[in-house]
Amino acid sequence: MEGSSGKSILQFAPFQSSVDEGFWHRLSSLKLNKFGIDDSPIPITGFYAPCSHSQVSNHLTLLAESLPSDSSEESVVPEISRGNRNRCSVPGILYNTNTVERFHGLDKQGLLKAEAQKIWEDIHNGRALEDSSVLSRFLLISFADLKKWSFHYWFAFPALVLDPPATLVDLRPASQCFSLEEAESLSAAFNEWRNSSLTADVPFFLVQIDTNSHSTIKHLKDWETCQSADGHKLLFGFYDPCHLPNNPGWPLRNFLALICSRWDIKSVHFLCYRENRGFADLGLSLVGEALITVPQGWRDHPYVPNAVGWELNKGRKIPRGISLAKSMDPTRLAISAADLNLKLMRWRALPSLNLNSLSSLKCLLLGAGTLGCQVARTLMAWGVRRITLVDNGRVAMSNPLRQSLYTLDDCLNGGEFKATASVNSLKRIFPAVEARGVVMAIPMPGHPVPSQEEQTVLNDCRSLHDLIDSHDVVFLLTDTRESRWLPSLLCANTNKITITAALGFDSFLVMRHGAGPFSSSHDSKAEAANSLSADMSNLGLTDRDGGKRLGCYFCNDVVAPIDSTSNRTLDQQCTVTRPGLAPIASALAVELLVGILHHPHGIFAEGDVLNSSNSESSEQPLGILPHQIRGSLAQFSQMTLVGHSSDSCTACCSTVVSEYRKRGMEFILQAINHPTYLEDLTGLTELMKSASSFELDWDNGTDEDDDDCVDV
Amino acid sequence: MDALSWDGTLTSRDFLVSARAFAEKWKEFNSAFPPWTWVPCPPKQPPCHLPQLQQQQQQGYLSLEKTCLPGSSKKGHVASQEDVDEISLTEGEEELEPVDNATLVETNNSPQVCYYDFHIVYSDSYRVPVLYFHCYYIDGHPLGLDEIEKDLPACSAKVLLESKWTFITQEEHPYLNRPWYKLHPCGTSEWMKLLFLGDDSLAKNGVAVEQYLVSWLSVVGQVVGIRIPFEMLNNPKSCN
Numbered sequence: 001m002e003g004s005s006g007k008s009i010l011q012f013a014p015f016q017s018s019v020d021e022g023f024w025h026r027l028s029s030l031k032l033n034k035f036g037i038d039d040s041p042i043p044i045t046g047f048y049a050p051c052s053h054s055q056v057s058n059h060l061t062l063l064a065e066s067l068p069s070d071s072s073e074e075s076v077v078p079e080i081s082r083g084n085r086n087r088c089s090v091p092g093i094l095y096n097t098n099t100v101e102r103f104h105g106l107d108k109q110g111l112l113k114a115e116a117q118k119i120w121e122d123i124h125n126g127r128a129l130e131d132s133s134v135l136s137r138f139l140l141i142s143f144a145d146l147k148k149w150s151f152h153y154w155f156a157f158p159a160l161v162l163d164p165p166a167t168l169v170d171l172r173p174a175s176q177c178f179s180l181e182e183a184e185s186l187s188a189a190f191n192e193w194r195n196s197s198l199t200a201d202v203p204f205f206l207v208q209i210d211t212n213s214h215s216t217i218k219h220l221k222d223w224e225t226c227q228s229a230d231g232h233k234l235l236f237g238f239y240d241p242c243h244l245p246n247n248p249g250w251p252l253r254n255f256l257a258l259i260c261s262r263w264d265i266k267s268v269h270f271l272c273y274r275e276n277r278g279f280a281d282l283g284l285s286l287v288g289e290a291l292i293t294v295p296q297g298w299r300d301h302p303y304v305p306n307a308v309g310w311e312l313n314k315g316r317k318i319p320r321g322i323s324l325a326k327s328m329d330p331t332r333l334a335i336s337a338a339d340l341n342l343k344l345m346r347w348r349a350l351p352s353l354n355l356n357s358l359s360s361l362k363c364l365l366l367g368a369g370t371l372g373c374q375v376a377r378t379l380m381a382w383g384v385r386r387i388t389l390v391d392n393g394r395v396a397m398s399n400p401l402r403q404s405l406y407t408l409d410d411c412l413n414g415g416e417f418k419a420t421a422s423v424n425s426l427k428r429i430f431p432a433v434e435a436r437g438v439v440m441a442i443p444m445p446g447h448p449v450p451s452q453e454e455q456t457v458l459n460d461c462r463s464l465h466d467l468i469d470s471h472d473v474v475f476l477l478t479d480t481r482e483s484r485w486l487p488s489l490l491c492a493n494t495n496k497i498t499i500t501a502a503l504g505f506d507s508f509l510v511m512r513h514g515a516g517p518f519s520s521s522h523d524s525k526a527e528a529a530n531s532l533s534a535d536m537s538n539l540g541l542t543d544r545d546g547g548k549r550l551g552c553y554f555c556n557d558v559v560a561p562i563d564s565t566s567n568r569t570l571d572q573q574c575t576v577t578r579p580g581l582a583p584i585a586s587a588l589a590v591e592l593l594v595g596i597l598h599h600p601h602g603i604f605a606e607g608d609v610l611n612s613s614n615s616e617s618s619e620q621p622l623g624i625l626p627h628q629i630r631g632s633l634a635q636f637s638q639m640t641l642v643g644h645s646s647d648s649c650t651a652c653c654s655t656v657v658s659e660y661r662k663r664g665m666e667f668i669l670q671a672i673n674h675p676t677y678l679e680d681l682t683g684l685t686e687l688m689k690s691a692s693s694f695e696l697d698w699d700n701g702t703d704e705d706d707d708d709c710v711d712v
Numbered sequence: 713m714d715a716l717s718w719d720g721t722l723t724s725r726d727f728l729v730s731a732r733a734f735a736e737k738w739k740e741f742n743s744a745f746p747p748w749t750w751v752p753c754p755p756k757q758p759p760c761h762l763p764q765l766q767q768q769q770q771q772g773y774l775s776l777e778k779t780c781l782p783g784s785s786k787k788g789h790v791a792s793q794e795d796v797d798e799i800s801l802t803e804g805e806e807e808l809e810p811v812d813n814a815t816l817v818e819t820n821n822s823p824q825v826c827y828y829d830f831h832i833v834y835s836d837s838y839r840v841p842v843l844y845f846h847c848y849y850i851d852g853h854p855l856g857l858d859e860i861e862k863d864l865p866a867c868s869a870k871v872l873l874e875s876k877w878t879f880i881t882q883e884e885h886p887y888l889n890r891p892w893y894k895l896h897p898c899g900t901s902e903w904m905k906l907l908f909l910g911d912d913s914l915a916k917n918g919v920a921v922e923q924y925l926v927s928w929l930s931v932v933g934q935v936v937g938i939r940i941p942f943e944m945l946n947n948p949k950s951c952n
Contacts, residue, residue: 011816019852025890053780056825059850064888086746086778109809165814247816277744308812315817322853327891336891340881347879348898 007167010290013242015048015060015138015157015250017311022064024144024151024324027096030070031144039102042067042094046138047087048203050239051274054284057249058241060090060138060157067094083197088239090203092138103143103152103319108310115139116158116307123258129221132204135254141319149328154319155311159253163295163306166256166268171246171288174271181213183282189215190273190280204255207235207271223263233269235287240272248272248286250309257305260292267291331431338430342383352621357597358383364467365389366442366487367477368418370577371501373405374586375475376426376435382594386434387426388471390464391418392441402579438467444482445650448673457672458665465490473593476500476553477586485651486668488552489660492516492652497596497603500553501589503577508585511628512592514550514645515603517654548644550607550627555646555653578633588629595625607642648682655682720905721839726921730841731774731832733922734929741941748776748832753887773844773887774832774925779938780825825850826863828936832925833886840900841925843932844885844892857882857893865937878935895932904928 035042044067046060082089095111097103119137122128128135142153178186186209193199199217206218211231218226226234236259242249252270259265267289274284297303313320325332339355346353361384365372368391376387394415400406403418405425410416419437426435440460443449449457468474468490476484476498484500491498491513498513599605599620607627626640647653659681660667671678722730735748752772831844847855847863855863857880878895885892907927930940 009813011814013816013818016851018850021846021848021852021854021890022888023852056780056850061852112809159815161810161812161814244816253814278746306810308809308815310809320851324854326856327854333891336882340883344881344896344898 007169007291010166010168010288011247012159012250012253013057013244013247014309014311015136015155015241016057017140017155018059018061019153019322020061020063021324021327023062023066024322025328026064026067026070027094027142027144027151028146028149028328030067031096031146034070035096037098039096039098042096044092044094044140046090046092048090048136048239048241049086049088051241051243051249051284052276052278054243054276057243060136060155060241062140066092083200085194085200088133088201088203090133090136090138092140095139095141097141097143100143100145100152103141106141108141108154108156111139111141112156112158112307112309113304115156116160117304119158119254120160120257120304123254123261128258129219129223129262132202132220135204135258136251148323149325150321150323152319152321157250157309157311158307159250159309160257161306161308162253162256162260162292164293166290166292169267169289169291171248171286173245173283174285174287175282177287178209178282179213182209182215185209185213186215187280187282189217193217194275194280203239203251205237207233207237209233209235220258235269235271237271237273240274240286242272243274243284245286248288256290256292260294261298264294265292266294334430335432338383338432350621352598354598355383358594359385361473361597362386362471363388363473363475363593364471365475365477366483367391367475367479368403368405368422368437369393369399369477369479370402370582371477371503371586371589372418372475373403373422374583375477375501375589376422377404377429378587378590379593380426380430380433382590385432388436388438388467389419389422390438390440390442390467391422392439393418395421402582404583438463440464442478442483443486443668443672444480445485445671445678446482449669454669458669461486461665461668468496469494471496473497473499475589475593477589484553485671488513488554488651489656492552493518493657493660495519495603497593498552499589499593501585502553503581503585505576506578506581506633508581508588508631509628510585510588510592510631511553512550512596512603513552513652514627517549517645517652517657519549519603549652551643551645552649552652554651555643555649581633584631584633588631592626592629595620595622598622599625607640609640609642650678650682653682718905718908720901720903720908722834722841722921722924723839724834724836726924727834727841728770730921730924734925735774737926737944741944746776746779748774751775751831751887771887773834775830777827777829779828779830826855830936830938831885831892832929835897838897838900840897840904841928842894842897842900843929843936844894845936846892860893864935868935868937878932880935895935900928903931907931 044062046062046066048060049058051058093115095106097106115137119128119135122134122137137158139156139158140153141156142151144151174186175183186207189207193202193205199205202219204220206220206223206226207215208218208226209215209232217237226232236255238251238255240249240251248270249272252272255270256268259268268291269287269289272286272288273280274286275281276284295305298305310317311320327333342353342355342358346355363379363384363386365375365387368376368389372389372391376389379387394417395403395406395410396415397408397411399418400408400411405422406418407425410421410425417437417439419439423435423437426433440463442464443457443460464486468487474487474491474496476487478484481502488498488500493516495516495518499511500513501510502508596602596605605625608624609626624640626642628641628643629638630641631638645652648655650656656678731750735750738745739747750772751774752770754771826847826849829846829848832841833844834840835842847860849855860880878899880893881896882891882893884890904924904927926940926944929938930945933940
């Protein structure tokens with residue numbers, strides 16, 4: 001070109017960008033807390049250092065401290081300190097748009113030109129001699145999608161274009177250009193320059209080598225004084241971020257523009273300063289000579305040369321993008337923190353903990369009162385993610401104190417449905433929870449329904465049936481005994497893991513129901529959910545107690561329990577309970593579930609009692625698996641009991657379950673409408689006559705309309 | 713300190729002493745590597761209605777940034793699934809500027825380099841140092857844990873797999889307030905105690921606080937490929 005045969009065009013390796021995560025974090029925070037929709041340009045600071053690796057170029061880096069500080073930000077990010085040899089500050093400007101359309105619509109040519117003009121002016125007014133970093137001034141455009149935590153961005157490193165381009169006379173490693181003495185003196189001078197906090201971050205300088213081989217490094221503003229001495233070599237040096245052996249890096253471009261327009265030098269000797277392990281590396285550094293023809297018009301000040309410098313993305317002229325959802329999305333952070341907590345427990349204490357079985361488990365909570373709230377929370381703490389809450393009540397003013405998912409806000413305007421408020425609350429606590437609320441009344445025996453409401457009740461029965469069918473575990477946490485009857489029956493029918501918690505004033509009962517009466521022969525669904533094989537279910541049934549199933553909530557009021565002092569129905573007094581009771585009972589209910597899930601026999605596991613001689617269960621990592629836990633706050637005591645199923649149980653005996661299977665909804669309606677029907681069917685009427693010492697309050701249950709009744 | 717009764721932990725004051733000693737020693741024996749620097753952090757101000765705690769000790773952490781681990785470079789940057797959907801970015805290339813023949817068009821076959829930032833932060837709860845780290849490609853894209861596990865030297869994967877004493881977890885950096893990876897400290901005091909008890913000279917002379925971080929990093933560093941020169945371990949300095 002231009003007839004300069006044999007001389008090649010001097011080609012510069014483009015600057016490359018690197019953006020630390022911290023930059024985007026601070027930009028997001030500033031956008032949210034300070035800038036709002038103000039999209040005026042923001043001055044920023046980039047950092048670079050000489051290349052320090054023979055294979056890798058240094059990049060212009062943006063860090064959190066590249067942005068102005070955000071006072072509302074909690075983090076303690078150190079402010080920019082001058083004189084850091086590895087962080088030479090470079091001024092830049094950020095255009096952060098409010099929409100992706102604005103981002104794409106920015107006049108990129110115009111923005112680049114505007115920055116180039118600033119460089120051009122700094123060259124002409126001499127500012128570039130005082131603070132040479134302005135020669136590397138850069139431009140960043142971005143769009144921060146704060147909803148998706150993704151960022152679109154594009155850097156430009158404006159370079160004034162020499163036209164015609166500079167040609168290369170010679171370029172070789174610096175080590176080949178100096179005598180031994182010169183090299184030694186030069187290295188020493190460089191190391192001094194780089195180690196002084198006054199000069200370490202000054203990226204452009206003059207290198208003067210005297211005839212006696214003595215080298216000095218000087219500031220650009222001292223150029224005039226360098227002219228007086230005779231016989232020395234003068235090199236224009238700069239921190240070169242580029243590692244390539246045959247090309248200087250990008251900063252030399254504007255340096256050449258300065259050299260030719262200010263000092264009118266046609267043949268420029270330059271030095272690309274590069275390092276290795278913190279010391280000048282003359283093998284990596286380059287020394288070259290370039291010929292410049294001062295372009296037409298450069299002497300007129302109003303003229304601004306063309307500029308180039310938009311950074312390519314993998315060779316293409318497109319912007320870059322980064323998604324930081326992993327480190328910014330609070331939901332994902334909460335999930336990983338919750339997982340970590342459970343994994344720590346597994347690593348440190350419970351290697352057999354099956355976290356997958358917990359996270360995929362579907363739990364149905366009947367009742368979202370004191371017990372329901374607390375059970376839901378404890379389930380989430382164990383890593384259970386799928387929770388359905390059933391309740392037809394609304395949050396009352398007295399509720400938030402005892403029912404841990406509610407606040408006063410939920411009580412206003414007549415009160416939110418508990419099913420809705422509890423789900424919202426669970427999601428606020430842990431956004432990844434898959435919680436569902438169902439507003440529904442549970443049909444109860446002994447509460448006759450008028451014929452016009454029959455259809456509604458039947459629909460409720462079917463809904464409850466479907467809900468139980470579609471869950472793996474059912475918790476009975478309602479406030480009355482009779483509301484537990486239908487779910488107990490449905491669970492016995494489908495052989496679901498069922499856990500009951502009930503409260504008295506200062507005593508509680510927590511128990512798991514045994515398998516249903518036909519569990520071994522008919523139902524395989526529940527077994528599958530419990531990951532038990534058919535063999536295991538048989539094994540469970542033919543246990544050493546002669547095939548006795550564990551009882552359900554209703555069996556135990558009929559079958560004489562082992563400890564007669566505990567033989568009181570606990571939830572009859574629908575009055576008040578000591579506030580500490582519900583959290584204790586709820587916690588035990590969930591722990592009982594976790595025990596069942598980790599027991600090899602699952603729902604069929606025998607009931608262990610404390611100090612049980614059964615060595616097999618004491619070897620279980622979670623300890624014994626009781627059938628019932630009865631506790632009393634009056635004595636601060638707790639005991640484990642076993643009660644087997646009763647043949648005349650109104651909820652789980654084979655007579656009742658097979659009657660339900662035969663007659664379905666008709667049977668349910670009859671039970672609801674005719675108080676004595678169930679007792680007659682199961683022979684309980686007979687039993688009651690013979691066992692007058694037990695007071696059974698089947699149908700003198702509490703008035704369900706009484707709203708002052710404490711939900712438990 | 714008597715090595716036998718020592719529980720393997722460190723006070724925050726001792727951490728400062730040990731950190732200073734460690735940074736100096738590192739510079740002395742590892743001059744070829746970038747130095748560990750102490751990053752001071754202003755203590756977080758509690759809300760003004762709470763009483764100020766008396767203890768206004770200097771807070772901060774040791775930092776070694778932009779380290780290239782040996783043998784950790786990759787052949788190609790496999791764009792992770794989460795990269796911003798390319799569609800919105802590639803609405804066609806733009807003709808931004810005139811063709812410039814002074815711009816080098818790079819043939820992009822330089823190796824993809826990963827950088828590591830390491831911070832040694834004192835944990836008040838465990839009373840031991842904790843190694844936090846952050847790993848990113850040269851353009852700033854952070855690596856996920858799965859990518860880090862692939863990138864770490866082969867020996868560290870083995871250490872992680874076999875050891876019961878540590879694991880990598882992601883937690884919020886106590887000073888930067890964004891998630892970093894860390895080696896969980898819950899076993900640290902136990903094995904530090906074993907480490908010191910096994911050393912005859914330490915058993916004789918008592919626990920030298922100055923030596924704590926050197927010994928600690930000689931173990932922890934294996935996981936992330938930081939090597940401690942043998943001389944550093946072998947040369948316990950007496951207290952000044």
